[in-house]
Amino acid sequence: MGYPNDILTSRAVVKPGKYMILPPEGLVNNVVPGFENVSMSILSSPKTGAKFVDYVGTFHKDGKNKQGFGGQDDVETFIYVLGGKLKAWADEEEFTLEQGGYLYCPPSVTMYLENLRDGDSRFFLYKQKYTPLEGHTPWVYAGNSNENEEVIYDDMENVHIQDLLPTDIAFDMNFHILTFDPAASHPFVETHYQQHGAYLLSGEGMYNLDNEWIPVKKDDYIFMGTYCLQAAYAVGREKLSYVYSKDCNRDASL
Structure with a gap:
């Protein structure tokens, strides 16, 4: 990014437990194990008062997560594709997710991801501890907001x-x-x-x-x-x- 062109300022507002606004120009990249050739930033987390974790990021050429995301007994996950094209696997099902595409994985189901473009594919990602309800079990679910x-x-x-x-x-x-x-x-x-x-x-x-x-x-x-x-x-x-x-x-x- 290089040297700044002006006085350092930010539109970000962070009030833990209450609210946050994070503009893209202030985000930094975080290394998240399992994500290869992927730039991503951790947004909300329990450290900010959230009971979930949100991420935003970009799969670059050959970017992937073959190690898997989620999969714990009490953690559910969700991904929304902001742009580009991703391949996703979950519970022996395969999905192609383009702009507007999304995938939900319930607890114990691992999400695997791979970029299908030579260029970048952008995403919004989420995980949260699932609150069980006796007699009810969620399931893998995929769709595209452009068709909803x-x-x-x-x-x-x-x-x-x-x-x-x-x-x-x-x-x-x-x-x-x-x-x-x-x-x-x-x-x-x-x-x-x-x-x-x-x-x-x-x-x-x-x-x-x-x-x-x-x-x-x-x-x-x-x-x-x-x-x-x-x-x-x-x-x-x-x-x-x-x-x-x-x-x-x-x-x-x-």
């Missing part, structure tokens, strides 16, 4: 949502894509128990986090902690869209 139905969000025709995973109670989390037309917004400022890790796919917006309005844009990452106030307005000429995780289908533990 968009549903009107909370009776507002200028906001749409996609569920990426089944709404079956066996799943203790889901991934969604929320998309705002220009000038659209949430219907109210939310305050809830669930946490989010969100990666912005397009557009620009103003995001209310803990009652602070902060500008965000494409390729920013946002962590929202438990009970953090949150809402967004889309600004500019493009749709504001982001993919995000949300825990669900479980009671709060004592």
Whole structure:
């Protein structure tokens, strides 16, 4: 990257346990065992108050993870392809994941990945300890957001949502894509128990986090902690869209 061209500044905001905004220009590469010829950054983690770990990264030419990701008895994983083309294996099934493609692996199922392009393939990656529910077991699930139905969000025709995973109670989390037309917004400022890790796919917006309005844009990452106030307005000429995780289908533990 070389010498800076100006005074060192950053749009990043880090308030552990509450929220974070991490712009791409401030991220550093982390070595994660098993990933070969892959540049990736650890985003949220338990050290920031998250109960999950998020990553963003790039598979370069011949990039792969043949060692496997996840596979522990209590850890579930998910990958979303931001751009490019990946091959994935899970539980003896093989998947081709292009832009918008995704794969969920339940506990004890290992995810294997390989870049299918001569160029780069970008990804958003997640892992979390699974909260079991007696009599219910989640399963390997793959899809592509470009083929999923968009549903009107909370009776507002200028906001749409996609569920990426089944709404079956066996799943203790889901991934969604929320998309705002220009000038659209949430219907109210939310305050809830669930946490989010969100990666912005397009557009620009103003995001209310803990009652602070902060500008965000494409390729920013946002962590929202438990009970953090949150809402967004889309600004500019493009749709504001982001993919995000949300825990669900479980009671709060004592």
